[in-house]
Amino acid sequence: MELTILGGAGEHGRSSYLLTAEQQHILLDYGVKKEDGGVYPLMDHMQEWIGGLQAVFLSHAHEDHCIALPVLYRNGYQGEVWTTRATVQQLPVYFEAWKRYTDKKAAARPYEDHDVQSIRYRYLEDVVPAGQWGMLLPELEVCWGRSGHLPGSIWIALSWKGKRVFFSGDYTSESQLLDADRPLHQTRHLYDAPALRGILPDLDLAIMDAAYGADPEPQLDKLAQLKQYIDAALQRGGSALLPVPLYGRGQELILWAIEQYPGVPVRVESALLTGMELFADYSGWLHRDALTRMERALHYPYLYRINSDEPAAQLYERYGQGIVFLTDGMMQSSIARQHYEQLAGKGQHAIILTGHLAAGSLGRRLLEQYRIEPQGCAIHHVRYKVHQGLPDVRQMLSDLNDPPTLLVHAPKSRTDRLAQRLQQEGFRHIHSLIPSAKLSI
Numbered sequence: 174m175e176l177t178i179l180g181g182a183g184e185h186g187r188s189s190y191l192l193t194a195e196q197q198h199i200l201l202d203y204g205v206k207k208e209d210g211g212v213y214p215l216m217d218h219m220q221e222w223i224g225g226l227q228a229v230f231l232s233h234a235h236e237d238h239c240i241a242l243p244v245l246y247r248n249g250y251q252g253e254v255w256t257t258r259a260t261v262q263q264l265p266v267y268f269e270a271w272k273r274y275t276d277k278k279a280a281a282r283p284y285e286d287h288d289v290q291s292i293r294y295r296y297l298e299d300v301v302p303a304g305q306w307g308m309l310l311p312e313l314e315v316c317w318g319r320s321g322h323l324p325g326s327i328w329i330a331l332s333w334k335g336k337r338v339f340f341s342g343d344y345t346s347e348s349q350l351l352d353a354d355r356p357l358h359q360t361r362h363l364y365d366a367p368a369l370r371g372i373l374p375d376l377d378l379a380i381m382d383a384a385y386g387a388d389p390e391p392q393l394d395k396l397a398q399l400k401q402y403i404d405a406a407l408q409r410g411g412s413a414l415l416p417v418p419l420y421g422r423g424q425e426l427i428l429w430a431i432e433q434y435p436g437v438p439v440r441v442e443s444a445l446l447t448g449m450e451l452f453a454d455y456s457g458w459l460h461r462d463a464l465t466r467m468e469r470a471l472h473y474p475y476l477y478r479i480n481s482d483e484p485a486a487q488l489y490e491r492y493g494q495g496i497v498f499l500t501d502g503m504m505q506s507s508i509a510r511q512h513y514e515q516l517a518g519k520g521q522h523a524i525i526l527t528g529h530l531a532a533g534s535l536g537r538r539l540l541e542q543y544r545i546e547p548q549g550c551a552i553h554h555v556r557y558k559v560h561q562g563l564p565d566v567r568q569m570l571s572d573l574n575d576p577p578t579l580l581v582h583a584p585k586s587r588t589d590r591l592a593q594r595l596q597q598e599g600f601r602h603i604h605s606l607i608p609s610a611k612l613s614i
Contacts (some may be wrong), residue, residue: 174336175196176378176579179214183528183585183607185236190380192614194334198222199313200229201329201340201380203245204238205271207503208531210280213241214610223248232342233326234420235264237314240271243288255309259325259455261294263420267516270419274505297327303328304371306332309597318354318371321342322559323421324455327358331374336614339379341571343582346448346565347392348560350452350463351362351423358574376576377614381569381579384529386587387594392558399426399555400433402525406551407437411521414497414512416504416536417445422528422559423498424449424467431470432497438495440477440488442508445498447531449543476479485511494521502527503534510535516550524552528559563591570600577602579612 174194180187186206192199206212230244231254232238242254268289275282297317301307303371314332322343324384330339339356356371406413415430417423431439449467458466463520470476477487479499485508488497500511504526513535516522530537533610543552560582561569570578580588580603588605605613 174334174377176338176375176380176612176614178579178606178610178612180206180608181572182610183588183605185384186531187204187212187214187241187608188232188238188582189241190216190340192331192333193222193337194336194591196225197269197334198226199331199346200201200226200245200334202232202342203229203241205236205240206275206531208238208533210278211271211275211282213244216244216283219248219484223250226250226252228252228313228489229254230329230331230340231260232329232340233319233323234260234267235323235343235418236267236271237605238343239264239267241283246291247284247288252347253293253317255297257298257325257327258460260323261296261325263323263325266419266585276610283351298588306432314466316371316373318356319352319458321346321348321351321353324351324452324458326351328354328371330371335508336377337374338614339376339381339576341382341561341569343384343560344382344518344569345561346563347561349429350459350467351421352458352460355572356569357572358537360574373527374575376573377577378612379573379576380581381566381578382561382582383566383584383588383591384581385556385558385562386591388556388562391564394559395555396429399430399525399527399557401557402523402553403434403496403553406521406523407434409521410494410522411490411519412497412516413500414516414522414524414595415527416463416499416502416509416524417527418502419500420448422502422551422557423500426527426557427498428466428470430498431473431476432466434496436475438475438477439473439498440492440495441498442479442500444483444500446471446476446478454511473519485515488583489515497556502536503530504536504539505534513514513539515549518549520549520551523553525553525555527555527557563594567600570595575600577604579604579606
């Protein structure tokens with residue numbers, strides 16, 4: 174068997190991994206990078222494998238994992254995309270957002286609108302319960318579990334043609350809202366048995382989320398740093414602006430802010446609160462206390478909805494200081510730009526970026542500029558954990574009994590450093606590769 178990296182290793186974005194055996198193929202994710210109008214998975218040799226594609230698996234709904242799926246159907250794929258019901262319910266929002274982004278950039282898409290409608294989804298939970306093995310196709314068995322990244326997000330383990338491959342998707346065990354099922358090697362659960370898990374045999378390959386590289390900090394340290402920056406802005410009489418993605422990290426941070434700052438106004442773009450309300454439909458993906466905490470937060474007396482048609486200047490005049498949440502973690506949206514214009518040049522305010530910042534995005538440009546000339550509105554970057562860093566990768570490698578592993582979801586320089594560190598600690602067969610690279614399994 175052979176793995177071909179079509180995207181996602183050695184870079185942040187366009188997650189896409191092609192497994193090949195006996196002239197048949199399985200695809201894990203098919204996403205994009207939000208740079209230069211859109212960067213898609215490598216397609217130069219697509220016609221060599223599209224006809225033999227047996228199945229496609231989708232780990233979750235974020236654009237860097239899903240948006241290129243219509244390209245498969247545009248080029249003749251007639252099979253199914255295996256994922257979860259919660260993921261499919263979220264996908265229309267992401268496809269529509271990608272269409273707006275590419276239209277704004279005047280960038281061509283390698284598919285048509287009807288190709289999006291052609292995607293045929295199958296729900297894993299209807300066939301195989303989480304944490305158990307089940308047959309999907311002849312010679313193809315699957316085990317899956319919740320990955321703690323989004324409602325519907327999963328890790329996937331495959332047994333296919335005598336080989337066993339694990340794909341973590343985007344994984345975190347430190348979410349404030351979302352629960353995760355811990356993947357464990359069959360020898361590990363005997364003495365370390367969490368309530369929620371999937372039991373896996375010896376693996377021939379693990380494709381593992383390592384987005385934060387050798388970063389050793391746990392989530393509590395990230396939150397302490399975030400609180401420090403917000404406290405400083407409030408003490409100066411200013412506001413703290415946090416641009417966040419539509420689903421996942423945004424809802425977690427809104428909930429955290431409301432619980433951390435009683436009596437402080439929290440202004441939230443309406444779509445983010447709608448997203449929090451929708452989380453109630455995904456109770457099976459949440460921690461036990463999450464619904465109660467979210468219900469309490471949604472009734473917080475100092476919570477204010479921001480409508481997209483309300484001028485940013487009017488909002489700051491009306492509410493004064495506080496904490497503000499907007500959609501679009503990279504600050505590419507027009508409303509994010511309007512809010513920045515209200516804060517720019519005013520030293521009492523702060524903008525706190527909490528995730529990946531693509532090259533050329535407004536968020537990244539502002540951060541780089543502030544690091545050179547730290548004046549006016551403060552710009553900070555605190556990577557709230559929705560992926561794995563050094564201690565998390567180390568733990569997952571141990572849990573899976575140290576399989577051959579490909580580190581993904583980060584620039585190669587970052588995975589190079591992490592691979593070196595892990596090898597020094599005694600882990601074997603750690604790979605740091607780039608798109609177009611192949612790996613024998």
